[in-house]
Amino acid sequence: MKILGIELSKPSFNEVTASAVMAAGLWLACVALWRVSEQPMDRIEAGGALLVIFWGCVGVRMGIRLDKGPRHVLANVLCGGAILALYHVVMSLVV
Template sequence: MKIIGIPLRKPSVNEVTAAAVLASGLWLACVALALRLGSPLERDDAGAALLVIFWGCVCVRLGIRVDQGARHMALNLGCCALLVGIYQGAISLLG
């Protein structure tokens, strides 16, 4: 499958699990850094950060690498914007 000329690959379950573990660790480091700097994240912002960090870890497993050019970067940013938009929409609908 290709999206805007970028061939995608299907990651294995182990790759997705490794990406999830990496994303969890990076998110904890992000939250700890925000607390250490004196500006803790709100609950909605922490959730959005987790979503974007998880996507960043998974997109590499899918074959989307931001160091490979503008198309990869555009696809990554577009997917991040879409995910955060859906997340914010769900937050506003649910309360």
């Protein structure tokens, strides 16, 4: 499968699990930094941050790397933006 001419690879279960663990750790660090800065995130912002961080971790396992050029950066921004837009639509319907 290709996105913007980038050949994607299918990550294994272990790779997705490792990405999820890494994303959870990065998310906890992000939330802690926001809390220490005395501007804590609300639940909606924290959920959006978790999704974008998770996408960043899984995207690398799929072959979308920011150091590979502008097409990779564009694919990462487009996919992350689509995930975030969908999340905000769902949250506006639920809340």
